Amino acid sequence: MTVMSYLGAIGAAQREAMEADERVVIIGEDVEANVYGTTGAGKSRKDKGDFLEMFGANRIRNTPISEEVIVGAAIGAAMTGLRPIVDLSYSSFLYMAMDQFVNQAAKNRYMFGGQASIPVVFRSAMFYGLNTGAHHSDRPYPMFMNVPGLKIIVPSNPYDAKGLLRTAVDSDDPVLTFEACLLWGSKGEVPEEEYKIPFGQANVARTGDDVTVVAISSAVPEALAAAETLAGEGVSVEVIDPRTLVPFDTEAVIRSVQRTGRLVIADPAHRTCSAAAEISAIVAEEAFESLRAPIMRVTTPDTQIPFSPALEKQLYPNRTKIEDAVRRVTGLMANTLNTELTSPAPRM
Amino acid sequence: MDLSSQNLLEMQRRMLRIRRFDERASKMVKRGQIPGTVHTSIGQEAQVVGACMALGDGDYMSGNHRSHGHPIGKGSPLGPLMAELVGKATGVCQGKGGSLHLADFAVGSLGESGIVGSSIPIATGAALSSKVLGNGKVSLAFFGDGAANQGCLYEAMNISGVWNLPVVFLCENNQYALSTPAHTVTSGVIADRAAGFGMPGVRVEDGQDVLAVFEAVTTAVERARRGEGPSLVEVVTYRFNEHSEGLRLGTDYRDAEEKAAWVERDPIVLFRRHLEREGIATAEELDALEAEVLAEVDEAVRFTDESPYPDPSVAFKDLYTEPIGAIA
Numbered sequence: 185m186t187v188m189s190y191l192g193a194i195g196a197a198q199r200e201a202m203e204a205d206e207r208v209v210i211i212g213e214d215v216e217a218n219v220y221g222t223t224g225a226g227k228s229r230k231d232k233g234d235f236l237e238m239f240g241a242n243r244i245r246n247t248p249i250s251e252e253v254i255v256g257a258a259i260g261a262a263m264t265g266l267r268p269i270v271d272l273s274y275s276s277f278l279y280m281a282m283d284q285f286v287n288q289a290a291k292n293r294y295m296f297g298g299q300a301s302i303p304v305v306f307r308s309a310m311f312y313g314l315n316t317g318a319h320h321s322d323r324p325y326p327m328f329m330n331v332p333g334l335k336i337i338v339p340s341n342p343y344d345a346k347g348l349l350r351t352a353v354d355s356d357d358p359v360l361t362f363e364a365c366l367l368w369g370s371k372g373e374v375p376e377e378e379y380k381i382p383f384g385q386a387n388v389a390r391t392g393d394d395v396t397v398v399a400i401s402s403a404v405p406e407a408l409a410a411a412e413t414l415a416g417e418g419v420s421v422e423v424i425d426p427r428t429l430v431p432f433d434t435e436a437v438i439r440s441v442q443r444t445g446r447l448v449i450a451d452p453a454h455r456t457c458s459a460a461a462e463i464s465a466i467v468a469e470e471a472f473e474s475l476r477a478p479i480m481r482v483t484t485p486d487t488q489i490p491f492s493p494a495l496e497k498q499l500y501p502n503r504t505k506i507e508d509a510v511r512r513v514t515g516l517m518a519n520t521l522n523t524e525l526t527s528p529a530p531r532m
Numbered sequence: 533m534d535l536s537s538q539n540l541l542e543m544q545r546r547m548l549r550i551r552r553f554d555e556r557a558s559k560m561v562k563r564g565q566i567p568g569t570v571h572t573s574i575g576q577e578a579q580v581v582g583a584c585m586a587l588g589d590g591d592y593m594s595g596n597h598r599s600h601g602h603p604i605g606k607g608s609p610l611g612p613l614m615a616e617l618v619g620k621a622t623g624v625c626q627g628k629g630g631s632l633h634l635a636d637f638a639v640g641s642l643g644e645s646g647i648v649g650s651s652i653p654i655a656t657g658a659a660l661s662s663k664v665l666g667n668g669k670v671s672l673a674f675f676g677d678g679a680a681n682q683g684c685l686y687e688a689m690n691i692s693g694v695w696n697l698p699v700v701f702l703c704e705n706n707q708y709a710l711s712t713p714a715h716t717v718t719s720g721v722i723a724d725r726a727a728g729f730g731m732p733g734v735r736v737e738d739g740q741d742v743l744a745v746f747e748a749v750t751t752a753v754e755r756a757r758r759g760e761g762p763s764l765v766e767v768v769t770y771r772f773n774e775h776s777e778g779l780r781l782g783t784d785y786r787d788a789e790e791k792a793a794w795v796e797r798d799p800i801v802l803f804r805r806h807l808e809r810e811g812i813a814t815a816e817e818l819d820a821l822e823a824e825v826l827a828e829v830d831e832a833v834r835f836t837d838e839s840p841y842p843d844p845s846v847a848f849k850d851l852y853t854e855p856i857g858a859i860a
């Protein structure tokens with residue numbers, strides 16, 4: 185084992201994937217100079233381990249700011265023999281290429297009767313919680329969950345970030361990985377040897393008996409912190425990190441809820457049509473008899489992300505909100521309307 | 533170009549405002565007094581002010597992430613801009629936008645965009661409204677050499693060509709898009725692309741010369757105002773500071789000698805020399821102007837410091853014109 189940051193783990197996975205298969209290429213803005221720190225050992229071009237030096241300009245492709253063609257060309261290249269990793273930097277920039285994601289990446293294999301496979305990985309990071317305002321703070325994975333044909337992963341720690349990214353590169357279908365910028369600096373143990381984490385297998389991050397908390401991306405460390413506090417109050421919380429949203433490990437969640445009878449879902453996306461909404465629906469359909477309290481969602485309310493530090497941070501799921509939701513489903517706190525959890529001003 | 537001494541001094545004043553404002557913002561972001569990140573226009577003041585002053589007060593403009601210079605150049609007061617950068621309630625966008633998303637409709641600033649290229653169609657639409665309403669307003673879209681490779685620019689140029697819209701596409705070619713040198717990602721010359729849309733395209737080679745920029749943009753604005761349609765103006769310039777301050781991205785992609793040569797061509801120093809040489813102002817008068825601007829920036833910071841943060845409920849305000857019920 186060795187200790188790595190989340191960002192370092194992504195860089196390591198990219199390097200291993202590049203070394204393992206020469207059809208793997210990296211395409212994106214500013215990847216040559218390693219501006220974001222995932223295409224080299226450090227943030228500086230001069231640091232050793234520079235990808236451009238290691239793999240050459242034929243495989244490290246610095247692009248113009250042209251997301252639509254970056255995404256589209258990666259799809260075309262994937263259909264004809266390459267296995268591109270596309271670095272889109274911020275998740276908010278995926279919208280620039282929405283047509284290519286939805287109409288080409290997701291549909292081509294299906295529409296053309298299985299004649300092509302599309303082995304391409306689209307990496308992007310969600311920069312929310314950092315006071316960059318509405319144009320950089322999106323958490324758009326639920327929008328893409330609504331597009332059949334795309335796989336979606338949301339790693340929450342360095343171990344998963346590395347192992348899931350290796351599997352993503354091996355996948356013959358398009359994969360979107362949503363990294364959480366808030367977690368980039370977080371450190372964790374990662375095996376020295378190569379490993380891959382299969383999609384569709386949730387991680388039980390903490391076992392417990394009273395309440396199941398399904399937490400997504402940066403909500404995972406918050407849920408774990410909440411579980412620790414609640415343990416002190418005599419409430420035993422199980423924390424499940426689905427790791428991949430498409431495919432989704434329905435069984436792991438159902439099994440847990442059948443035992444605990446209570447479900448809270450912490451999801452940094454906007455509430456309406458969030459991943460939490462989908463997970464709630466699945467559990468309501470498949471484990472209704474096991475539920476001893478209404479399912480509660482802790483999400484970001486349906487408003488855009490404001491810039492001011494006085495306005496932003498409290499919008500996202502945090503340990504306090506998760507704790508309160510758990511107290512409500514266990515009856516430790518009066519269970520009033522959900523909206524109070526997420527919106528300080530329910531009516532305007 | 534017929535410019536009064538007063539106009540010339542106003543150009544210098546606005547360039548100085550941008551410089552001192554951005555210097556202060558850069559310091560404040562490094563000290564954590566401004567949250568997030570700022571993109572400064574230091575080094576590009578001539579390009580910004582030359583373009584803004586070619587527009588009338590009622591004319592429109594849209595901009596990008598390198599955002600403070602545009603509204604300042606168009607005459608926006610500094611206090612609410614600085615308060616916005618800090619996220620105060622008195623900010624020009626009530627603290628909701630921040631550095632990346634300034635907008636001051638009072639001076640025709642329709643919004644800076646954090647998404648590269650995304651605001652070019654907005655300026656195009658403002659030109660459409662001017663044309664339909666017949667109000668004689670011209671619209672200008674500021675965008676970088678990087679944004680010049682976004683498809684929406686060409687969609688905008690085409691539609692404004694066929695609709696004969698009063699719009700100026702103003703490319704701020706500072707020769708880099710973040711770490712990427714423009715020549716490595718740009719096929720051909722940006723200004724030449726105008727020919728494909730049947731509109732004039734000019735390249736101002738010395739974007740450090742505020743009068744050269746002013747002249748080229750004035751020609752384009754007058755043409756638009758006469759109803760003769762859109763133009764593309766590319767201005768070659770250089771940013772002196774990092775792409776973005778507060779983000780701590782990799783920084784060693786620019787050659788030190790190249791940078792030093794451009795810093796030598798400081799647009800404010802160059803124009804000050806011009807003003808003195810032409811007898812438009814004395815050294816003492818120009819010193820006094822610099823002191824006035826510095827005081828303005830100090831005052832903007834004081835205004836910001838004394839302003840309250842917005843109430844948390846503001847996070848839910850202005851999503852719709854009429855609230856649609858409880859926000860879940």
Ligand SMILES: Cc1ncc(C[n+]2csc(CCOP(=O)(O)OP(=O)(O)O)c2C)c(N)n1
Pocket residue numbers: 213249251273277280597598646647648649675676677678679680704706708709710775
């Ligand atoms: C659609 C989109 N892609 C990428 C980015 C990230 N980004 C922000 S600024 C920038 C460089 C822009 O270069 P240019 O247009 O030349 O403007 P400059 O910063 O040089 O003024 C990049 C890549 C973004 N904000 N939006």
Ligand SMILES: [Mg+2]
Pocket residue numbers: 676677678704705706707708709710
């Ligand atoms: Mg540029």
